[in-house]
Amino acid sequence: MKKLLAFVLTIGLGLLIIFALDANTTFDDFGFANLAERVSTRYITKGSNVDIIFGQTLEPESGPANIVTSIVVDYRSFDTLGEVTVLFISALGVALLLGSAGAQKRMELNFKPNFMLRVGSRALFGIIIMTGVYVTLHGHLTPGGGFPGGAMIASAMLLLYLADDEFRARIKGFKILESIAGSLYVIIGLLGLVVATYFLQNFLPNGTVGDLLSSGIVPIIYILIGLKVGSEISGMIDNFLTEEEAQ
Amino acid sequence: MIQYAAILLMMIGLYGLLTNRNVIKIVISLNVLEIGLNIFIISIGFVYDGIAPILTSVNNSSALLFVDPLPQALVLTAIVIGVGTTALGLAIVKSIYQKYKTLEIDEVEEI
Amino acid sequence: MMSAILLIAIPLLAAFLSILSKKIAPVLLLLVGAANIILLWFVPSGIVIIGDFEMPFGISLFLDSYARIALYLVNGLFFIVTILNVVEYKKLSSILLVALAALNGLLLTGDLFNLFVFLEVAGIAAYLISTTNKKPLATFNYLVIGTVGSILYLFGLMILYGMFGTLNMMDMIHEIQTASIAYSSLILPFFLMFMGLGIEAKLLPFNAWVKGILKHSNTLSGPMIASVYAAAISLMFGRLINNLFMFEGKLLLVVTVLLALGVVLGEAMAFSSKKAREILLFSSISQACITVLLFVNGIIIWAVYVVIANALSKLVLYLIINRATKETKSDDVNDLQGLFAKNIFVGIAFTVAALSVMGLPLFAGFVIKFNYLTQLAVAGQMAIVALILVASLVEGIYFVKLLIKLWYSGEKEINVKFDLPYKAVFAVVTLMIILFGLYSAPLDSLDNGIDTMQDEIGVIYNG
Numbered sequence: 001m002k003k004l005l006a007f008v009l010t011i012g013l014g015l016l017i018i019f020a021l022d023a024n025t026t027f028d029d030f031g032f033a034n035l036a037e038r039v040s041t042r043y044i045t046k047g048s049n050v051d052i053i054f055g056q057t058l059e060p061e062s063g064p065a066n067i068v069t070s071i072v073v074d075y076r077s078f079d080t081l082g083e084v085t086v087l088f089i090s091a092l093g094v095a096l097l098l099g100s101a102g103a104q105k106r107m108e109l110n111f112k113p114n115f116m117l118r119v120g121s122r123a124l125f126g127i128i129i130m131t132g133v134y135v136t137l138h139g140h141l142t143p144g145g146g147f148p149g150g151a152m153i154a155s156a157m158l159l160l161y162l163a164d165d166e167f168r169a170r171i172k173g174f175k176i177l178e179s180i181a182g183s184l185y186v187i188i189g190l191l192g193l194v195v196a197t198y199f200l201q202n203f204l205p206n207g208t209v210g211d212l213l214s215s216g217i218v219p220i221i222y223i224l225i226g227l228k229v230g231s232e233i234s235g236m237i238d239n240f241l242t243e244e245e246a247q
Numbered sequence: 248m249i250q251y252a253a254i255l256l257m258m259i260g261l262y263g264l265l266t267n268r269n270v271i272k273i274v275i276s277l278n279v280l281e282i283g284l285n286i287f288i289i290s291i292g293f294v295y296d297g298i299a300p301i302l303t304s305v306n307n308s309s310a311l312l313f314v315d316p317l318p319q320a321l322v323l324t325a326i327v328i329g330v331g332t333t334a335l336g337l338a339i340v341k342s343i344y345q346k347y348k349t350l351e352i353d354e355v356e357e358i
Numbered sequence: 359m360m361s362a363i364l365l366i367a368i369p370l371l372a373a374f375l376s377i378l379s380k381k382i383a384p385v386l387l388l389l390v391g392a393a394n395i396i397l398l399w400f401v402p403s404g405i406v407i408i409g410d411f412e413m414p415f416g417i418s419l420f421l422d423s424y425a426r427i428a429l430y431l432v433n434g435l436f437f438i439v440t441i442l443n444v445v446e447y448k449k450l451s452s453i454l455l456v457a458l459a460a461l462n463g464l465l466l467t468g469d470l471f472n473l474f475v476f477l478e479v480a481g482i483a484a485y486l487i488s489t490t491n492k493k494p495l496a497t498f499n500y501l502v503i504g505t506v507g508s509i510l511y512l513f514g515l516m517i518l519y520g521m522f523g524t525l526n527m528m529d530m531i532h533e534i535q536t537a538s539i540a541y542s543s544l545i546l547p548f549f550l551m552f553m554g555l556g557i558e559a560k561l562l563p564f565n566a567w568v569k570g571i572l573k574h575s576n577t578l579s580g581p582m583i584a585s586v587y588a589a590a591i592s593l594m595f596g597r598l599i600n601n602l603f604m605f606e607g608k609l610l611l612v613v614t615v616l617l618a619l620g621v622v623l624g625e626a627m628a629f630s631s632k633k634a635r636e637i638l639l640f641s642s643i644s645q646a647c648i649t650v651l652l653f654v655n656g657i658i659i660w661a662v663y664v665v666i667a668n669a670l671s672k673l674v675l676y677l678i679i680n681r682a683t684k685e686t687k688s689d690d691v692n693d694l695q696g697l698f699a700k701n702i703f704v705g706i707a708f709t710v711a712a713l714s715v716m717g718l719p720l721f722a723g724f725v726i727k728f729n730y731l732t733q734l735a736v737a738g739q740m741a742i743v744a745l746i747l748v749a750s751l752v753e754g755i756y757f758v759k760l761l762i763k764l765w766y767s768g769e770k771e772i773n774v775k776f777d778l779p780y781k782a783v784f785a786v787v788t789l790m791i792i793l794f795g796l797y798s799a800p801l802d803s804l805d806n807g808i809d810t811m812q813d814e815i816g817v818i819y820n821g
Binding site for chain 3: 257264270273284291317318324328331336339340342346347355
């Protein structure tokens, strides 16, 4: 009975939303988004009257060739600071809920990995870490950046945890890394306030659009985010897979 | 149309939230709801015949027709926030299990 | 150099640094809490641009007298609650620093997506603060309902983006007011955003989480969620209702009915309850609904006063009840009988706060209630006036019942001690409530014009 009611409610709600959106003339139809009316034109043209050419334009308003990166780390960098804080506080929360003051050891699971798995995973570990680092470093030129790169680094740690039931990473080191990376992000923002005029202002030169060494503080911030995300998620994995050492 | 599919996903997630009694299934339904919303947000920015908003050596001019980059940036943030909430939710699930030894809401005697 | 962004950046920096050393974290928490209040005194008003990109392409903060009052209230209350609890709840110091940054961000921001991000940060901090109640299922409930609320808000916001193409609050308001579109196309996004924020603001129909969280609260989670968070969310919600949401016709009717139902149900459940904390939390729910009703009807300044008075009163009420409940291990009113027979000073503080919430003369609550009821009557909303009068009557009855039980001893002897810091806080708040009730002239200079966002929009786009 309750399931039927919920079913009717959700179907009704879905149809209501679809009808309301169809009847809404101001809401752009799918595929006909008019970018000239939205703020996105400014992000694409980077505020200049001439076209931005890959590999040629010098010192544009915002350096990255990847326009989404320029939005995430340059135009709307404050949102990214908030997002980094969300992950930070989630990692803190997981440690608060699942951690304990005493010593911890790996959880006893039913699955016992064998020798080949343990050795093979160490070989894969290096490759995955390299991919993560590559994606992080090239965030301003290709899709990717700090968040996927950090997640890849964390997945390499997860591989080691799953393949070896005695493995524990050095959590102390991760905590220090996480704290320093986060503080550096805020400090770069405050430097923008002190050295230039605005918080999180890009005070380094932007270079040429498309070079690896370009876009001012954007690659630096992405590296910090990658390290932070990687260490936070690895810390979370460790919290989930350990338990209190029996007295 | 993909917007219909996104709204359908959201409704499936909502249905799962309303009817499930197992806490892990509730977390999964919450995830489905979030994914539906993310797909809807990305679909707002689509332009027919538009290309990905990245300047490369092939698509090297900003005068080409791009899709809207702003919803993509917003979804990046929304996905990460979803990950944070899911991780916290699962940690709470583990502490529910440690305290009550069950994962069904109906069996827990808490007011 | 002195810029409003420091109110958010400094607590955030302190939070990131505080996990390096467990000993320093509580010290940092108190230092930053005090520093924020002092900083607020020196920070200039106006629009603060972040990242050197002008509105609406970048994010900006907006500080006017409305935001300043809200910031003083939230920062001050936060500092008081943390001072009283920092010794016992040391492990939460980093989380409390992030919560401080997020609450400041909520009240300062001028960008709607930024509001979503800070709403999530503040929400997650609240879930973690509520884990100190040791009721994981209630926290899980709170997490699920809170996330659904944020999703609803983001859904509505994205529909607005699809329609108008901007995310900045002032730009969005300007576009909505100058574009000539049918009102019916705005109903869905406004309703979704209103419901999404209303979940956190304790409105119907999603306030199921309030019972689970505040019923088993302690001296940290109770005042923090019922007083500090409630004030911040109400004031942010009020800013949005006053400027962004335009309620007309059917939508206005639906919203008013929902809020009225919230008031009625809140008072009814408080009346029928036998547990002290339950009475307080249902009273919180109905007060939240009254506040939003006032904002919807445009009575800004009195709604702000209601929020301030409620935040102060609920701080005292929750601190007293939670402290007593910790000692006696039960919050059934019968078990707390005679609490004030031995603690006369604390009893007076509790009575003053309760009478103020009820709206008796000589206390702040009376002045405020009288004024906003008059304004509502002038605006022709007689049904709402009648409703609030009836609700106040019910409120009076159950508070008086509670007070009688707490003052006169029963058969059991109870022995609860309140330390000096608590008594100091109670003294200050009681004085403020009595003072405001007797002499409210200085506040007559503030009126509905403290929310200057519309004026600012006029200056930017027309002037």
